[in-house]
Amino acid sequence: MAELEQLYSALSQGMDPTQISGRIMEIYNNPQSIFEILQIINNNENAIIRHHASVGLRKSLELNVAKIAQDPAFEQVKEMIISALLKTPEMIIRDSIIHAMAYILDMKVPWPQLDSLIQNLFQDQIPIQVETAMKVLFIMVPNFNPQQFAVYAPTMGQQIVAAIQTNIPGLVKSGFELFSQTIPFFDQPLISPYSDILTQIFTMFHQAAVEMDDLMFFLLSIIERVIESNNGGINFEQLLQITLQFAIDPHISSEACFYIFSPIQAIIMKDQPQVIKQHVNDILKTTIFCIAKSFADECFSDSCSGYLISNSIDTLCEYMNSDKLYKIAMELLSENSPNEIFASAIVFDRFIETAPAQAVSNSAFLIKTLIKYMTPELHHSIREASLNATSKLIELVENGLIDFFDSIIQSCIAAIDSGHDNLIISGLRTMIVTLDSIDFSSKYLEILMPKLIPLTRANMEVATYAIGPISSLIIKCERDVVPYIPEILPFIVQASQINEKTNPILKGEAIETLAKLIAVAPEETASIIQPSLQMFSECTKTEDSSIIASLLAAFSILVSAKFPGVETVIPLFLQFAIAQLDCQQQSNVIFSEGFDPEENNDQNMDIATSIQNAILVVENVARYAPEVLAPAVPNVIDQIVNYVSFPSELLRQNALSTLAALISTYKLDPNGIFSTIGEIFDEFEPAVVAAMFSFCQVLIDNNLPLQQPVVVEIFRKCIEAIEHKLSCINCEMDGDDEFDDDDGNANIKLDLVNSVFKCLSAIAMNPNFSQYMDLAKFVQACKIAVKKGNVVEVVYSTDVIGRLFETRRANFTQLILKFALNVVMESLNFCDGTHHPYPLIAIRRILLTDPSVLTQAMNAIMEKINQIIHLENSGQPFYHQTRAAAVNVILALARIQGQQFPLATYLPIIFAVLPTQYEANFIYESIVFIFNQANDIFAPVAAELIRSFAQTLAVKDSDLDKYSISQETLVNMTRILAMVLHTIPNDQEILASAITDQNSLSRLQSRLNSVHQ
Structure with a gap:
């Protein structure tokens, strides 16, 4: 018995393949192995051995067919x-042989x-022979030319029809498979x-689906x-109609x-816009019906049937106007049953994710409805789906949902109290x-901590998710969390050491x-600081990508902390972070041959997060300990520039x-770096292009020595963005014009619009650079935005107009x-709480x-102001900013x-708006100014003045920084508050x-005391 046959025999007797696979592969690398294998298949009586040989034939041909295809001896191989x-009676072995034959045909x-x-x-008409014939044809057909196929x-x-009529499973399947190979020829x-x-x-598919048959x-x-x-x-239209009917079969x-x-889903992914347009209502109706029908007593996840069905909405949004699609979907939704509510929650989720412009505009309706869907009376799957959608909406609208904060938190608490693990985890997320x-x-510390701390003693999965909100409370509430440290610290320390x-x-x-x-409480945690730092140091030796990511996140926090000895560990943090920034090494891991992004998805994400956190460590060291980073700046700059072109949107941002x-920190020459990365403006990813505009904005805000051609180029790209001429906007807007809505922003990333106009505003407010802005070109771009009805761009442009008027009044010719x-005045109509109120700030x-230029418009302005101050709070994302x-x-x-x-008429309304972070410095400074001029008019609203000033001055320093109130104004506010408190009896x-x-x-009280010192 030849060696290869002996090895197959050993495998057939149960030997561990890993012990002999190396030797088998050595034999396969020799073209002679093809002949040896075929002899075994032809002559060996043991079916298991012949099966091993047939599998080996595929590998041997794969390795050697190119080497010997022209050798005359290859004819013997084919024979x-x-x-x-023909000699093999087992179909499974025939399948392997046929599979191997494909390597020859492909050559x-x-x-x-x-x-x-x-x-x-x-x-022969014998079933196994007919099945074999069809399977051989299956591998032959892709290599046919049209003439061969016609023959x-x-x-x-005929043979496929005959095979189907036999009802023999093997024949039916091989017939259908062969049919699928013929389709490209028609x-x-x-x-x-x-x-x-x-x-x-x-x-047959419809019948099998009704019967849930494996077929x-x-x-x-x-x-x-x-x-x-x-x-x-x-x-496709006929096929779509058939499949739509199948899907709604009761x-x-x-x-x-x-x-x-x-x-x-397969049909709409084929990009047939005319077919989709004609049947869009039916497609959405069927989508919603099937999502509702899929509702069952199972936990919600992004792999559940309903969520997978909703992928069709994502596909439709790729080449249809999402605003129209959203309106159609909303008309089709109903709440008559738990199934329909479940469908509504998932549909909301998909539109929030794929049509952000519509989600922002309709955020009040969406969040109110989702809160209703999160009530404890409803099924846990509905609540889980609603919590998932709520998370996405919050990430999109952020503080625009502040009026719903309490209701959202109460819904999360109800989920935590449910006793259902998946629902608890959804609530925690x-x-x-x-x-x-x-x-x-x-x-909210008093409300949430008693709920969260017991969860740290629950099962490990729940405890893992419970840490997240505790961590968020620590970072947001800062030293207010100190009373809870004795309860949470032991668990956190223990968990960090597992x-x-x-x-x-x-x-x-x-x-x-x-x-x-x-970082928040160095005194209260003093006893564990040094052991923790030692533990962090030991963790730097880990190879676990998730631990590396978390460790770097910890370092980015500690860099800004103030505790004894922090300066001695910052170099360690920085060294570890820089080591993770080895771009070539990370690329080798993520993009190496054999790296399966599906199987290694978590690892891939962890590596990306590690790089992201390492970048953040570097940035924080530059901010809080610039002298430590200074010697390594050239090397770090090179590494960071490498990541600017890395194949990951988030890392590039x-x-x-x-x-x-x-x-900005090290006052480096920005011009050379700009020339290296300036081509990013012409790329297709809106998020990366938005980050490029933000990059430019930072350079301008810090008044770095940008050369005139660079500033002119940045301005030119801003104009192209407004006119929708950038590649990333064009690719977003491509599609059937018939689907386009008046508002061309429907499918544009909001971050891009925001970053473009922030960059323009920075140029406008910088006297060194505003001279390079071509005012006529900016006005022309605004005209195009107005003409196209691009509401977001028009609203944002008013902010730039206001700033330019401040800095370059003389350049505003009559025209x-x-x-x-006109643009500013017309845009006041958009100040209804659904858009940024930039037109109002431009008016100011x-x-x-x-003020003389607005004399004739004063009546119209005051009429609009009176409407806005009486605007009802319906949860609009910019309601508070607008007021x-x-x-x-x-x-x-x-x-x-x-x-x-x-x-005096407006003072009650003014104080009803306070406290506010939006344009706060001007508001509070103006109140101080007017109070010092005529404090008697504030007497009727003394209680409201006390409330608003007290609530503003009572916030944490980090929160007060968000108000951007000057120190002088803060001192005057504190003085006025103290003065008014002494004038009323019920202070x-x-x-x-x-x-x-x-x-x-x-x-x-501490701030009030400081006035008297």
């Missing part, structure tokens, strides 16, 4: 293969003997028998292959919903996003949270942010001034620069007109109702 195929090696082989096999087409059609509508075969496939899965794969390879032979079970819907994204007072192999995610979360505790920070004022800037902006205009007029302005009662927690009251 031996046909002989083996375009002539094999005329196959024609007679197939003919003879069909003539075989009649025979194949560029005209199918005719009989092929059209009949297609009808039979769908009929359904096989037929679905055939249907998807047929749809994908269609070259004109199949009428006999389809919830388990089969996803599978019966899959052909619809949403709570983390809520606490991280929306401002809240420290009073073996990383036990639960690396829990350990990582604990490491980050421990760093936050040390972070790299650009850090690069701007390094250039430019007339257009600019214009008034304070040259604050209206107050800006009122106070500007009061300062300009003095006693002629009826300020303490007013304070007690305004400040409800002791920590805030202590901060306020």
Whole structure:
């Protein structure tokens, strides 16, 4: 017995393949192995050995066919293969042989003997012979030219029909598989028998779905292959109508919903805009029906049937106007049953993710409805889906949902109290996003900590997620969390010390949270600081990518901490971070041969997060300890620049942010770096292009020595963005014009628009650079935006107009001034809480620069202001900012007109808007100014003044920084508050109702005491 046959024999007797696989592969590398294998298949009586040999044949041919295809001896190989195929009684071995034959056919090696082989096999009419013939044809057809296909087409059609009629599973499947291979050859509508075969496939698929027969899965794969390879032979509209009817069949079970819907997804992914346009209502209706039908007593996840079905919405949004699509979907949704509510929650989720412009505009409706869906009376799957959608909406709208903060938190608490692990985890996930994204007072510590701390003693998975909101509370509430440290510190320390192999995610979360505790409360955590630093140092030796990511996140926090000895460990943090920035090494891991992004998805994400956190460490060291980083700056800059072109959008964004920070901190020449990365403006990813505009904005804000051509180029790209001429906007807007709505922003990333205009505003406000702005070109771009109805761009442009008017009033010629004022005045109609109130701030800037230009418009302005200040809060994302902006205009007029302005009428409304962070410095400074001029008019609103000033002055220093109030104004506010408190008898009662927690009251008292010192 030859060696290879002996090895196969050993395998057939149960030997571990790993012990002999190396030697087998050595034999396979020799072309002679092909002959040895074929002899075994032809002559060995043991079926198991022959099966091993047939599998080996595939590998041996794969390795050697190119080497010997031109050798005359190769004819013998083909003869031996046909002989083996005919002699083998087992179909499983024949399958392996046929699979191996494909390697020969793919080399375009002539094999005329196959024609007679197939003919003879069909003539035998024995099922295994017919099945073999069809499977050989299956591998032959892709290599046919049109003429060859035309010769075989009649025979194949007849044989496929005959195979289906036998009802023999192997024959039926091989017939359908062969049919799927023929589809690319038809560029005209199918005719009989092929059209009949297609009808039979769908009929059998529908029946199998009704019966939940396993045949359904096989037929679905055939249907998807047929749809994908269609070259004109199949009428997609007819197919769509058939599949839509199948999907709403009441006999389809919830388990089969996803599978019966899959052909619809396959059809709409083929990008047939006219077909989709005609049937969009039916597609959405069927999508919603199937999502509802899929509702079952299972936990919600992004792999559940309903969520997978909703992928069709994502596909439709790629080439249809999402605003119209959203409106159609909303009309189709209903809440008559738990199934329909479940469908609504998932549909909301998909539109939030794929149509952000619509989600922002409709955020109030969405969040109100989702809160309703999160009530404890509803099924846990509905609540889980609603919590998931709520998290995405919060990430999008952020503080625009501040009015719903309490309701969202209460929904999360209800989920935590449910006792259902998946629902608890969903509640904790949403709570983390809520606490991280929306401002809240420290009073929620008293509500949340008693709920969260017990969860750290629950099962390990729940405990892992419980750390997240605790960590968020620590970073947001800062020293207000001190009373809870004795309860949470032991668990955090213990979790940070567990073996990383036990639960690396829990350990990582604990490491980050421990760093936050040390940073927030160094005195209260003094006893564990040095042991923790030692533990962090030991963790730097880990190879676990998730631990590395968490460790770097911890380092980025500790860099800014103030505890004894922190300066001695910052170099260690920095060294570890720089080591993770080895771009070539990271690329080798992520993009190495054999790295499977599906199997290694978590690892891939962890590596990306590690790089992201390492970049953040570098940025924070530059900010808080610039002297430590200084010697390594050139090397770090090179590494960061490498990541600017890295194939990861998020990493590129972070790299650009850090690069701007390094250039600004160390006053580096920005011009050379700009020339290296300037081509980013012409790329197709909106998020990366947005980051590039933000990069430029930072350089301009820091007044770095940008050369004139660079500033001109940045300005030119801003104009191209407004005019929708950038590549990333063009690629977003491509599609059937008939789907375009008046608002061309429907599919544009909001971050891009925001970053473009922030960059323009920075140029406008910088006297060194504003001279390079071509005012006429900017006005022309605004005209284009107005003409196209691009509302977002028009609204943002008013902010730039206001700033330019402040800095370059003399450049506003009569024509430019007339257009600019018209744009600002017309845009006041958009100040309804659904858009940034930039037009109002522009009015304020214009008034304070040259009020005469608005004299004729004053009545219209005041009419609009009176509408806005009485605007009802319906949860619009910019409701509070809009009212604050209206107050800006009122106070500007009061300062300009003095006693002629009826300020006393507006004071109750002004104080009702306070406290506010939006344009806060001007508001508070103006109130101080007017108070010093005429404090008697504030007497009727003394209680409201106390409340608003006290609530503003009681916030933490880090929160007060967000108000951007000058130190002088803060001192004057504190002085005025102290003065007013002494003039009214019930001052303490007013304070007690305004400040409800002791920590805030202590901060306020400390600031009041500072006035008397």
